[in-house]
Amino acid sequence: MVKTAGVKKGDIVSIHFTSRTLEGELFETSKNEEPLKIKIGDGKINPAFEEALTGMTVGEKTEIILPAEKAYGEYKKRLIFKMRKSGLNLLCDPNPGDIVSIKLPTGQKSLVSVVEITKKSIKVDANHPMAGKDLKYELELLEIQE
Structure with missing residues (x-):
């Protein structure tokens, strides 16, 4: 009603x-x-x-x-971290600013923003964009x- x-x-x-x-x-x-x-x-x-x-x-x-x-929530610097590229199983090479899905050490998947890329590692930001x-x-x- x-x-x-x-x-x-x-x-x-x-x-x-x-x-x-x-x-x-x-x-x-x-x-x-x-x-x-x-x-x-x-x-x-x-x-x-x-x-x-x-x-x-x-x-x-x-x-x-x-x-x-x-x-x-507040922006947390601890949610910016480097990962080895070899363990990410990415379908394509991301660029800084791209949003990618990664598997966290806890087993959960998370969307993260790519901050920086080197030959062997990728730096990501897991903070919410807002x-x-x-x-x-x-x-x-x-x-x-x-």
Whole structure:
């Protein structure tokens, strides 16, 4: 059932969102895609989003600013490291700035940014591209379902 009252815990909402750095650099938007569906209170989205959406009504828009530590975390220098090229099984030779998938020592796969390449090694950055950046989110509530 579609409702018109404000969002509360347990509701399923459809939203459009846009995220930017505070300098205005666009990071992500859902405007050209299907709206994002979220169940309020299930813990699958950032708690700041749930808090901002709670009480909103259909058609309402809001903006929130997330400091880096509440968005994608602080930039960590320890997530920049060198690996031997021979153990990477890359399908092609990457260039600095490319994003590649690697297998971490833990066995998990991770997307990393190539920083530097030598004959025998590759230096990568495993930080999220938005790590260390404060982000502004624009949220638009499209629908509420109980």
